[in-house]
Amino acid sequence: MGKQPQVLDCALKEGAYDGSDLRTLLAFQIYQLSSKLAAQGRAVLARHGSINLPQWRIIRVLGMGVDNASNEVRIAAGIDKGQFSRTLETLIDAGLVRTEPLASDRRTFAIHLTAEGRALHDEIAPDLQARHNHLLKGLSPAQVRTLFIVLEKLSESAADLEFLDAARSNR
Amino acid sequence: MGKQPQVLDCALKEGAYDGSDLRTLLAFQIYQLSSKLAAQGRAVLARHGSINLPQWRIIRVLGMGVDNASNEVRIAAGIDKGQFSRTLETLIDAGLVRTEPLASDRRTFAIHLTAEGRALHDEIAPDLQARHNHLLKGLSPAQVRTLFIVLEKLSESAADLEFLDAARSNR
DNA sequence: AAATGATTGTTGACTTGTCCACGAGTCTAC
DNA sequence: GTAGACTCGTGGACAAGTCAACAATCATTT
Structure with missing residues (x-):
């Protein structure tokens, strides 16, 4: 090394x-x-059957109880609309989630983990928690805190292109 | 906001x-x-014609003069072997890079930017530099330094699965 | 010198991610 | 109440990324 x-x-x-x-x-x-x-992440999931990363991202969001409305789940998972639709279909077919219409907005629906989905979430989560701990173990508490603060700021800066116009107008 | x-x-x-x-x-x-x-990044590149991110990653590595040997360029660019092969082919076809055999190892070859490739690199790099500066502008020097140190540590921790065995043996 | 193991690049196959058009539904302005 | 703008989900098409087999070459072992 x-x-x-x-x-x-x-x-x-x-x-x-x-x-x-x-x-x-x-x-x-x-x-x-x-x-x-x-x-x-794929190597970890491979030890728990055939679930893939896009599927896990959705299960994780549902498992954390952030929201159940389809669009909110999709946004929290950070997945493209088309891909979300297709991945959700595979989760429904696998019996891991179920959906129900939302009366408040007939365009959307609610998504829930089934008992089987919940069990899979609870089986996999400890290994990914161990991975999370492994990633952070070489960092000091101050480094960890700075990291998450910085990631949030970067996420915002990554969302706009104003720097291009500023560069162009400074010529 | x-x-x-x-x-x-x-x-x-x-x-x-x-x-x-x-x-x-x-x-x-x-x-x-x-x-x-x-x-x-795609939005920035879209302003400079039809080059895509995988192509840019290779051009950037060559433009920085890190190495010219094909495998070293590929590793530095962090691209899968198959994808690298295909992307390189599109760069050759576009006249942006050229290759020449390496006498020292007939499995590999050297990759060079052509004049056209160098010109494209020099045209695009300032916009991506502006983007880089934009990303860092909300961060203090100490935060930036911590970020890069942490990214390097995380990159190492992301390369192994020893935490799984440790978790299994702790049960 | 030959056998064996490892590396490098290409190609095929597949998975995952992105982009867009469209239809159904919601919201806002008039 | 209607028109227009917008949102949400589906499906099509394509791009980008991953995985693996194979052949040629190099390095190591015997």
Whole structure:
């Protein structure tokens, strides 16, 4: 492991996070981390049968009781409308969720975990909790707190393109 | 924007980053951020013609002069072997890169940006630099430094499954 | 020198993600 | 009450990503 420095080496001095090195290209690094986490997540799920990541993301949202209205669940899961529709269909076919119409808005419906879906959620969640703990164990409490604050800010900055217009008008 | 708190609210007290709330599920948050950054990146690239994100990732690695050997470029770009092969083919067809055999290892080859590829890189890079700066502008220098240190640690933790065995043996 | 194991790139097959059109339904303005 | 704008879900089409088999090549072991 001597070949893999634990922290960015001193060639990257404080302030030198300007993207001039691949390791400081934020979008690049987030993409690579996301891919690795997805592969790790798939390996965990593979030990619990054939459920896939999109399906788990929906089960997780339902299991946490965030909301049951279809559009709210989809938004919380962060999934495209078309993909959500198709993935939900596979969960219904597998008997893991059931839906019921919403009287308040006939375009939408409520989604609930079935007993089987709840059981699968409760079976898988501990392993993903262990993964979560594993990811955080090398970080100090202050680093963890900063990380989540920063992720929230980045999520907002990632939602707009105003920087392009600013760049264009500064020429 | 009042509906979108700038920082995690006080329901998430220090230490409460255990994944019990969707906002503290690290893999989930990284996945959502990565998707948003990809969409933002596609919007930026769309202003420069028809190049796509996988192609840009390769051009960026070549433009930064990290390496030219095919496998090293692929690893640096973080792309699957099959996808890399296909994406490289589209870059060659578009006249943006050229390859030449490597005498030292006849399995591999060197990849170079053509003049046209270099010009495209130089045209696009400022907009993505502006995006990078936009992402970091709401963060303090200390937060930025912590972020990159943490991303590196997470990248390592994301590469193994030892936590599963540890969890199983603790039962 | 030959056998064996590992690496690298291509290709096929499939999964997952994105984009869009459309229809049904809701909301708002008049 | 109606028209127009907008939302929500489905399905089609395509792009992007993953997985694996195979062949050629290199490295290691015998």
